Amino acid sequence: MATSSKNASPAEPEQLLPLTPAVFHILVALAGGELHGYAIMQDVIATTDGQIRMGPGTLYGTIKRMLEIGLIEECGDRPDPGLGDERRRYYRLTGFGGRVATAETQRLSKILREARRRGLADGVASNPG
């Protein structure tokens, strides 16, 4: 099985922020448990109501980079009961990946709070320019 390259991991999660949308969505998908590639793709589509659809090239290119940095790791091949007997490669978050996902979530939440405070959530800015 392929292994990630741990020597590329930075020390602090904040050093990786801001994350690209593809990386963040994969981290969010894997936050719910181990998933294989197709399941990650389906989860991202469901989470974003179909607005983000990753093809195989984008998905596995991003997975490759995340493995290299150490955000995720492989956790074996096994079949998916809902998809037949074919063996699939599963991924899961690493501890570092979880911390990075949390840091990005906090960053986005802070921006969202500020946007709400300024009335953007209701469609009216509090200080129109």
Added chain:
Amino acid sequence: MSDSVPNAADPARRHVAIYRRLLSLFPSEFRGTYGGLMTQLFRDQCREARQRAKPWAMGLLWAQTVLDTGKAAGREHLSNLRKWFRFRPFKSPLRNTLMNAPIPSRYRAAKWLIPAGMLVGVAVSAIVALTTPDEYRSNSVLMQAPKLMVGGAGTAQTSRGEDTVSATLLLMQNDAVVHRVLNKLKEGQVGTNPPARPTLGAQPGAGGTFILSVMSTNFEYSRQFATAWAQEFVDFKKQQQRSLLADAEARFTQDIFIFQQKLERVTKMRDDLSQKYHITTADDSDSQAQRRLDDAKAEYATLQMELHETEQASAEELALNAPGNRWFEFRLELRRAEHRLEASPNDPALKAEVALRENDLKALLGVTEEMRRTKIDLLSRRVRDRAKHFDELNSAFFDTTTQRGELKRLEEERQRIRAQLDELNRSQLSFSRTNSDSDQFTILSAGGGVPRPVEPNRPYIMLEGFTLGALVGLVLALIRARTSGPKDPGTPSSTASLIPAPIGA
């Protein structure tokens, strides 16, 4: 990484096979690691698209897949290239961190080819630049007279447009002209080691001038070449113009000859016609012929009428109207005899007299009828003769009129040809007088310039070498990176890890 065993019953097999070929866009190392997984994911997407049961679902999937593959493959290649140079242009720390990731071994092995190519290119170009000798330039300036475009018999127009300038510049560098100059100079006019073929140039100057420039490693050679080239070109143009004029003269001569031939032919036709029919263009015998024709027609009409009257009249009428005819007297005697017989009906002498008178009258009518028939025959013959005579006269009249018309036409054509011939002769005379100096060149200055060297552009030569060397190195590196490394494991022969494990393992 490997792919699952392809299922022969899988309806998406064809699509998956095509997708596998598309994966060749990715770097081989990435393809080797993730090719199988990507194929598996694409198969899942095909199944999902089929389940949607929409006619456009597969088409949409392919459009998205091709786009995704193109972008992702480009990203992977770019990522590898950046890793070669440890290039970190991104603001995103994540992306910059990726630059620390290990470089694929094959790229690492090949990347030295690029700086090596640059070094070699710079070295070679430096040697070339330093060993390139200085050159010396000399110019000759020529002035062109307006050019006459020689057309058909007598037509001509002057021209000095853009196309003429371009054509002239090309002609100045005509190989035949340049070779003659080279040969002249090779005949020992400049030392024992004349330079190789110099660099030649021709360009338009101001006010209808043309500049010939020569660059070589010897100033005297450049000067002599420029002088000889200018003179050679002037002579070449003179010869060309002479030839052009000779062609035009020949065309004039030919056209004049043709027209003369035509004139002779038409004149002969006119004379032959006049002799054959004894007519001239000034002849006025039409009116006489017309009168004869009218007379013949009138005579024919008269005879025709007389014949008709004779045929219509009876013997009694003829007898009655004929001068000196005794029919009336005979009839009177018969009536008297009949009247006397009525008074004495039994008188045999009177009966005999009445019978005698009747016989005489019948005999007279018989003679008259005979005469009538004879007259009818005679008149018929005469009518026929007159009709024939009229036809002959009519035919002759028509022929003569037609021929006279033809004669007039020939005469008019002859006059026209004569006029054209005169015009041609005038044009030829005028053309020869006015066109001898057209499109000629005069030398305003020959072999000008100073013996100061024109240095080669050494920095430019070195930059050229550097760029070319870098390009060659890059191409060689890419070829080496592509041709070495593991084979694509996404083939049925390498399906180790995704074959279903035995039950209980």
